[in-house]
Amino acid sequence: MKPISFLFLFVGLVGFASAQTEKQAYEAWLDSIKNEQYIAMDLMLDELVLSSLNKDQSKYQQYRKYNMRNTDDFVNNLLGVHMMRRGNFANEPLLRGLASDRYIISVDGMRIFGACTDKMDPVSSYIEPVNLQGLDVSFGSAGNTSGLSTGGAVDFQLKRPVYNSDKPFMASLSSGFSSVSRGFDQSFDLNFSKNKVAYRFSGVHRKAANYINGEGLKVDYSQYEKFNYAASIHYRLSSTSKLAIDFLGDDAWDVGYPALPMDVGSAKARLFAVTYYMNSFRIFMDPEFKVYHNYINHMMDDTKRDSVAMHMDMPGFTETTGTYFKAQLIESEKQKLNFRIDGFRSFARAEMTMYPNDETFREMFMLTWPDIHRLAAGVQMDYDLSFLPKWELNVGMRSEFTQSYISSQFGEQQLSIFNKSGETPLNKWLNNLSVKTTRRHRTDVSTTWSVAFSERLPSISEQFGFYLFNVHDGYDYLGDPDLKTERNLHLETSHKRTNGSSSFTVNLFGYFFSNYIMGIYDAGLSAMTIGSKGVKWYRNTPSATMFGGEVASTKEFSELSSLITEVNVVYGADFEGEPLPQMPPLKMKLSWLQKIGDWTIYPEVEWNATQKRISEKFQELSTDSYMLANLKLTKVWKGTKQKSSMNMGIENIFDEAYREHFDVGQVLRPGRSFYLQWKIIL
Amino acid sequence: MGEKISQSFHSCDGYNNIKNLMKLLSIVLLGLTILTMSSCNNDEVEPIFKTDLSEIISVTENDLTITLYAAEDFFVGYNSITAKIEDASGNLLSGNVSVAPIMNMEMMTHACPLEYPNGQNFTNGSFEFNSVFVMPSGEMGSWTLTFDVDGMAVKMPITVVQPEFSKLKSFVSEMNDASYFVAFIEPSAPEVGQNDIELAIYKKESMMSWPAVENLSLEIEPWMVSMDHGSPNNEAPVHVDNGHYTGKVNFTMTGDWQIRITVMEGRSKHGEPYFDLVF
Ligand SMILES: [Cu+2]
Ligand SMILES: [Cu+2]
Numbered sequence: 005m006k007p008i009s010f011l012f013l014f015v016g017l018v019g020f021a022s023a024q025t026e027k028q029a030y031e032a033w034l035d036s037i038k039n040e041q042y043i044a045m046d047l048m049l050d051e052l053v054l055s056s057l058n059k060d061q062s063k064y065q066q067y068r069k070y071n072m073r074n075t076d077d078f079v080n081n082l083l084g085v086h087m088m089r090r091g092n093f094a095n096e097p098l099l100r101g102l103a104s105d106r107y108i109i110s111v112d113g114m115r116i117f118g119a120c121t122d123k124m125d126p127v128s129s130y131i132e133p134v135n136l137q138g139l140d141v142s143f144g145s146a147g148n149t150s151g152l153s154t155g156g157a158v159d160f161q162l163k164r165p166v167y168n169s170d171k172p173f174m175a176s177l178s179s180g181f182s183s184v185s186r187g188f189d190q191s192f193d194l195n196f197s198k199n200k201v202a203y204r205f206s207g208v209h210r211k212a213a214n215y216i217n218g219e220g221l222k223v224d225y226s227q228y229e230k231f232n233y234a235a236s237i238h239y240r241l242s243s244t245s246k247l248a249i250d251f252l253g254d255d256a257w258d259v260g261y262p263a264l265p266m267d268v269g270s271a272k273a274r275l276f277a278v279t280y281y282m283n284s285f286r287i288f289m290d291p292e293f294k295v296y297h298n299y300i301n302h303m304m305d306d307t308k309r310d311s312v313a314m315h316m317d318m319p320g321f322t323e324t325t326g327t328y329f330k331a332q333l334i335e336s337e338k339q340k341l342n343f344r345i346d347g348f349r350s351f352a353r354a355e356m357t358m359y360p361n362d363e364t365f366r367e368m369f370m371l372t373w374p375d376i377h378r379l380a381a382g383v384q385m386d387y388d389l390s391f392l393p394k395w396e397l398n399v400g401m402r403s404e405f406t407q408s409y410i411s412s413q414f415g416e417q418q419l420s421i422f423n424k425s426g427e428t429p430l431n432k433w434l435n436n437l438s439v440k441t442t443r444r445h446r447t448d449v450s451t452t453w454s455v456a457f458s459e460r461l462p463s464i465s466e467q468f469g470f471y472l473f474n475v476h477d478g479y480d481y482l483g484d485p486d487l488k489t490e491r492n493l494h495l496e497t498s499h500k501r502t503n504g505s506s507s508f509t510v511n512l513f514g515y516f517f518s519n520y521i522m523g524i525y526d527a528g529l530s531a532m533t534i535g536s537k538g539v540k541w542y543r544n545t546p547s548a549t550m551f552g553g554e555v556a557s558t559k560e561f562s563e564l565s566s567l568i569t570e571v572n573v574v575y576g577a578d579f580e581g582e583p584l585p586q587m588p589p590l591k592m593k594l595s596w597l598q599k600i601g602d603w604t605i606y607p608e609v610e611w612n613a614t615q616k617r618i619s620e621k622f623q624e625l626s627t628d629s630y631m632l633a634n635l636k637l638t639k640v641w642k643g644t645k646q647k648s649s650m651n652m653g654i655e656n657i658f659d660e661a662y663r664e665h666f667d668v669g670q671v672l673r674p675g676r677s678f679y680l681q682w683k684i685i686l
Numbered sequence: 687m688g689e690k691i692s693q694s695f696h697s698c699d700g701y702n703n704i705k706n707l708m709k710l711l712s713i714v715l716l717g718l719t720i721l722t723m724s725s726c727n728n729d730e731v732e733p734i735f736k737t738d739l740s741e742i743i744s745v746t747e748n749d750l751t752i753t754l755y756a757a758e759d760f761f762v763g764y765n766s767i768t769a770k771i772e773d774a775s776g777n778l779l780s781g782n783v784s785v786a787p788i789m790n791m792e793m794m795t796h797a798c799p800l801e802y803p804n805g806q807n808f809t810n811g812s813f814e815f816n817s818v819f820v821m822p823s824g825e826m827g828s829w830t831l832t833f834d835v836d837g838m839a840v841k842m843p844i845t846v847v848q849p850e851f852s853k854l855k856s857f858v859s860e861m862n863d864a865s866y867f868v869a870f871i872e873p874s875a876p877e878v879g880q881n882d883i884e885l886a887i888y889k890k891e892s893m894m895s896w897p898a899v900e901n902l903s904l905e906i907e908p909w910m911v912s913m914d915h916g917s918p919n920n921e922a923p924v925h926v927d928n929g930h931y932t933g934k935v936n937f938t939m940t941g942d943w944q945i946r947i948t949v950m951e952g953r954s955k956h957g958e959p960y961f962d963l964v965f
Contacts, residue, residue, distance in 0.1 A: 026941035358941070366939030366964050368913070370878075417879025421919055421936040471938065529918045532938060539918075641827065 033142060042317075073651070073681060074181055075131050075190065079158075083554045083570060084511075086588045089667045091261040091634070092185060092215050092674070093228040094129035098164075100143055100655070101154040101574040101587045105463040106155030106490075111148045112250070113294065113328055113346075114163050114277060119302035119320040121354045121372050121465060124261055128158070130254040130300075132208045133189045134178075135234040137163040143444045144494035144515055145458030150328075150346065151382065152404050152434045153461045154517065162250060165195055165202035165238050173198050174684040184655075184677030185226070187212030196202035200240040208232040210326075214260070217672035218661030225260030225267055225309070239611050247281040257428045263669030264475050265312065269305030274298060281556055283436060288331035299323040313534040314361060320354035320373065340388040342364060347381040352464050353412075372472055374415020375428070376464045380406040382434075394444045398454075402436040406461055408485075410468055413656040418470050419485065426468055426485040434459050434489060456496075459489040465520050466542040473533040473619040474523070476668050477585070477623040479540045480532050481523055488544050505560040511552040520548035522578065525621070537623070545579040568595040578619070585622035586666035589615035589629075606653075615665040627665035633657040648684040654678065739768060745842045749774040752833055752840050760829075760846045763821050763853030764869035764886055771835060778811025781836045787817050791827035796820075796893040799867065799886070801928060818869050818888065818896075820856070822848040837870045851964065856890075857949075857957035865890040866899065866912065868947065870961045871930070876937060876965065883935040885923055898929025902956070905948040908935055912942060940965055 034219050073179035076095045082085040087095035088103065099107050109127035112114065118125040138161035140149060149157050169176065174195040181188055191208040211229040214222050234252045241247055252275040259268040277296040285291045302320040306312045326348025334341040354373035360366075389397045410426035411414065419426055438456030445451065464481070465472055469483035498511040523540035552574035560566040570593040576584030590613040598605045610632040618624035636653035657674040667673070705800045739755035746752075754768040760767075787798050799818040823829050823845045833840040853870045872884035883906065883937055887899045902925065908917045915938075923933030938944055942964045949956040 356911070357940075358939070360941075362912055365912040365942045366940075368910070370939040408776075414878060417877055418938065420880040421917065421938065423919070530916050532913070532915050534913055631738045 014055040016442050027344065029332075031344070033152055051320060063148075065308075072181060073133070073182075073679065075133055075136065078133060078136075079128060079139070081264070082139075083556055084143060084572060085141065086572075086591075086664065086666065087432070088586070089673065090124060090263045090289060091228075091259070091670070091671075092212060092223075092226040093230075093256070093259050093261075094125055096123060096126040097128060098586065098588065099141070099158070100550070101576060101666070102155035105466060107151060108151045108153045108157045110150040110157070110159045110252070111252075111275060111294075111298075111340070112277065113159060113330070113344075114296040114298065115151060115326055115348045115350065116273075116275065116298045116326050117302070117322040117324060117350055117352060117464070119271075119300035119322040120304070120354070121263060121318065121320055121469065122266070122304070122475070124259075124264070124268055124304070125271055125273075125302055127258070128160070129231070129271075130193070130252070130275075131160045131162075131256075132206075134176075134193050134206045134208055135232070135252065135374075137161045137164050138624035142514060144496065145436060145456035145492045146440070146454055146494060146496065148402070149384075150344075151380065152386075152402060152436050152458055152460050154458055154490050154515075162234070162236070162252065163204065164248070165191075165204035165236050165350065167197045167199065167202045167238075167240075168195075168599070169197070174686065176683065177684040178681060180651075180678040180679065180681035182212070182677055184674045185212035185215035189681075190420065191441070202238045204234070204236045206232075206234045209451035215674045215677075218659050218674065218675035219672060220659070221672075223262050223671060225262045228259040229258065230254065230259070244283040246281040248277075248281065250279070251275065261637060263671045265309070266304045266316070266318065267308060269303040271300070271302045273300045285331075287333060289333070289335055291329065291331035293327075293329045294325045297323075297325045304396065309445045315359040317357040317359075318354065320352075322352045324348055324350040324352060338390050340386075342386040344384045344643070345382070348378070349377065349379045352376045352378075362364045370470060371412055371415045371418065372409045372470050373464060374418060374470065376408070376410050376426075376468045378408050378461075378464070378643070380408065381403055382394075396442040398438075398440040398442075400436070400438040400440075402434075404434040404436075406432045406434060408432075408461065408464075413485060415468070415470070422482070424485050430485060432463065432489055448503060452496075452498045452501070454494075454496045454498075456494040457491070458494070459491040461489060461520055462487040462542065469542070471532040471539075473536055474540075477523070477540075477621075478535070478537045479523060479525070480536045480538070482526075482529075482539060482541050484542050486521045487542060489545070490521050490544070492516065493518075505566065506558055507533050508557040510555045513551070515548075515550035517548040517550075518546065519544040520579065521545070522548075523621075547579045548577065548584060550574065550576040550584070563671075564595065564599040566597045568597065569593070575617070578621070582621065583617035583619050585619035587617060588617070589613040589627070589665055590619075602639050602641065604636075604638040604640075606638070608634040610634070623664075625670075628665065630660050630662035631658075632660055632662070642664060646684060647681070650682040650683075651679075653679055718847050741815055743842060743844060745840055747840045748834055748838045750779075750833075750838055751776075751839050752835075752842065753801060754831075754842070755843075758766075760817075760819060760844055761849045761853060762819050762846060763849065764816060764818050764871045766816050769815070769833070771808065771811045771813060771833075779835070780807075780809040782807050783813055783836075785817070786832040786834075787814050787819065787829060788832065789821060789827050789829050792813075794893060797896060799869075799888040799896040799898065800901070801898075818841045818854065818867065818886065819846040820854065820896075822846050843858070851962045854886070855959035855961065859956040860953050861880060861951065861956050864950065867896070868949070870945075873930075873935065873963075875965075876943070878937050878940055878961055880919075881935050881937065882924055883889050883933050883945070885931045885947070886929050887931065900929055901951060902926050902931070903950045903952075904931055904933070904954075905950070906933065906935060907946045907948075908937060909944045909946055910939070910941060913942055937965075 065259045072351050074085055077087055079097050084100050086098040088098050089095050096104055104126055116127050116445040120173035121123055140159040149159050177192040178191050184509050189210045193206040195202045209231050214226045217223050225506055232254045236250045238246055238248045254273040256271045275298040279294040282291050300322050304318040306610055330344035332342050352373045353375050356370045360367040384402035387399045391397055409429040436458040440454035442450055442452045467483045467487055472481045474481055493516040496513040498507045521542055524542050524543040529539035555568045555571040558566055572591040574587050576587045578584050593610045595608040612630055614629040615627045618626050634655045638651050640649045655677045656675055661672050663672050690711040724760050742754045742756050744753040751772045755768045788795055796819045801816040803814055829844050829846050831844055856865055856867045858865055866890045869886040873881040888896045889899050890896055904923045906920055917936040917938045918935055921934035923931035926932050944960050944962050946960045
């Protein structure tokens with residue numbers, strides 16, 4: 005269907021929507037307030053709202069949320085998501101094996117870009133569980149919520165202050181220890197509400213020393229320390245409207261990256277947002293209007309390393325300002341229409357100053373991100389329809405106009421070496437269309453088929469990066485301003501059956517990429533970075549194909565015990581039929597959930613197959629199979645005025661020396677670790 | 687944000703501001719000085735000499751005054767020089783001129799390569815020539831420029847300095863044992879990115895004969911010694927005219943670069959001179 009027909013559909017539906025009564029919306033609003041009070045207590049206990057392709061909230065997921073100690077840990081436990089490590093901090097999520105260039109991470113729908121040219125700071129590293137209310141994950145070309153990508157999207161929803169007239173003051177405190185890195189974590193979460201105003205403050209401090217790997221060896225440069233703080237004020241302007249001001253700050257320092265030649269001296273992120281919520285406005289229901297700004301200041305540091313070929317300063321900076329308006333136009337039993345218009349502009353700059361060991365030489369300077377500007381404006385719609393008793397249809401579309409350019413004369417000169425230019429704005433229209441049908445065979449059995457097409461802009465490194473050294477394959481990478489958009493035709497089918505608390509889900513997907521962007525070796529260019537093997541250009545390759553799937557089942561044996569099984573598999577081939585790099589091998593996870601009184605016991609076994617499908621272009625080595633065993637225990641005390649919980653456990657019980665196939669470098673992951681976490685809610 | 691770029695998020699901005707302010711002040715002062723000077727001097731200003739060149743030397747002999755202008759003090763290498771030729775009463779002359787740069791050393795004298803880019807006739811007192819001084823002045827010897835303006839001679843002692851980074855390299859050919867001199871003309875202000883490169887090559891046939899060599903083929907490789915890397919997409923200089931070879935040279939970063947040159951004739955190699963530069 006062409007965008008123009010969508011427009012007609014849209015206009016038609018708007019007319020229909022205005023028939024909705026104000027009254028109905030008002031009641032919904034009151035409901036939501038009531039609900040807020042009701043869930044307030046639980047929210048303080050990190051009761052996350054989770055949604056991914058399979059939106060079921062099974063018991064074990066609930067359990068995992070209780071037991072979550074950091075965001076990485078949590079994201080890693082989502083079906084279809086793996087965490088790529090460069091150290092013990094700020095792991096990069098892989099969505100079905102695709103890295104962050106291919107998906108969008110947003111925070112409350114706000115676009116934000118990591119400021120490290122070496123990808124040390126995926127946006128997830130700036131979010132803490134204590135300020136996380138929910139998490140939305142989508143894969144592939146389907147369901148791009150705040151921008152366009154080919155690999156999916158992750159949206160972190162920040163916790164909001166809670167209005168609770170019964171309990172105007174609420175607080176939660178937590179403290180934890182992890183033996184493998186002698187890591188201490190503390191956090192607090194405060195909530196005040198009075199009449200029209202509700203405040204929320206939270207803070208987290210984390211500090212960890214070098215961890216010990218499964219061979220019993222200390223992994224140097226794996227320490228970190230961070231402080232995360234958030235404040236949020238919600239003010240009810242009237243019974244039907246609310247103004248929210250949110251702030252989030254995150255400061256990390258002395259963060260080691262054992263897989264990389266550099267560490268982080270300091271990384272600072274600041275997010276600001278002002279949001280106006282209403283229950284309805286003319287034809288719009290639940291309209292939400294947000295203006296936001298965020299920036300990240302990232303300073304790398306190699307002065308603590310014993311031996312570096314050459315000392316370097318590599319500061320990076322990104323800044324994003326944006327806005328969106330979203331609302332529901334139709335909500336009835338049979339159909340639903342959501343829409344969003346948004347826009348942002350971002351700026352990125354990264355420098356590299358090199359200090360030769362021989363002091364007779366002068367320092368050297370390059371712009372690795374030469375003042376890159378991006379502008380985007382998009383419109384997006386999601387339409388749900390139950391058109392027959394057993395059939396549902398979901399149509400989503402997004403269209404986005406983007407502009408990219410560089411504003412640095414120095415950067416322009418750098419590009420002149422390759423007879424390229426980035427000064428003149430490069431305009432691109434991006435489109436996304438997804439169609440999904442679900443057939444409910446019975447109330448508890450359903451099958452879904454979907455077709456989705458999406459395209460993405462090259463990432464700023466892919467488009468404008470200048471001699472970015474990639475430790476993973478050991479090449480310097482050059483961005484190409486003239487890259488075309490990458491496209492993904494995504495087919496997916498899933499089947500779900502539930503039976504009481506037992507459930508079974510299987511997802512199967514195929515991705516068919518064209519213009520797939522990857523680094524291609526250029527034999528005519530010689531390496532810049534000391535130790536680099538050569539130079540690769542980011543190029544559009546004709547195609548890439550991925551297949552895979554996830555299986556998740558929960559079998560409940562009794563009220564007190566259930567068995568959870570998960571299987572993940574991804575297969576990827578590039579344009580020459582060779583394996584795509586960083587593909588996770590077959591992974592299976594078996595967990596048992598047992599309740600004994602106030603205790604929950606949760607043993608878990610995870611097995612990863614050997615990965616022999618390796619990318620030679622990417623200089624990959626095969627990775628051996630391994631098995632991990634974990635044990636988690638939780639006890640909850642529920643008083644009338646307070647709740648407290650204790651989580652403890654052993655991770656990697658058998659001290660397995662292992663790394664995941666996609667991890668950067670040959671650094672082993674942590675060995676056996678005991679942890680203990682205490683949480684109290686007042 | 688200034689384009690000379692050091693750590694824009696650091697705190698040295700204050701210092702830079704002061705530096706910039708000083709720069710601005712000195713420019714304003716300079717402007718004022720020029721203004722007052724020109725207002726004192728109500729003579730019509732010879733437009734041709736209103737250049738950014740500075741006066742190097744002025745000599746009066748045989749009722750002729752010759753003043754030389756150049757971008758900087760004479761140095762070992764390729765010097766572009768503008769001469770102003772006046773009579774005793776300050777009238778700009780026209781005519782024909784020849785220049786002979788000669789270095790007097792204890793045991794011998796020698797000349798150096800010389801070019802008349804616009805020929806030897808001059809009008810309005812303005813005459814241009816290029817001289818490739820091959821040695822610095824000093825204890826070893828001294829340079830004299832001898833002008834012959836329509837039969838009248840003007841002798842001018844000049845000083846030639848050795849620049850910090852050599853702009854002239856000589857080598858003895860592996861092919862024919864002759865001495866070759868390579869002058870580095872461009873880039874005079876190298877920048878990151880693509881730069882024009884211009885070299886001029888001369889052969890020392892005798893103490894007095896330094897002809898341009900036009901039949902060479904060159905290869906260049908910019909090299910960053912401290913990191914052991916080169917740069918891509920350079921264009922080897924090819925002969926244009928009069929021993930001048932032009933091409934493109936690329937620099938991927940600031941710092942110390944070496945431009946390594948292979949001088950070939952046909953398939954045989956004459957030599958491999960190099961130039962150091964830093965920016
Ligand atoms: Cu970094
Ligand atoms: Cu270098």
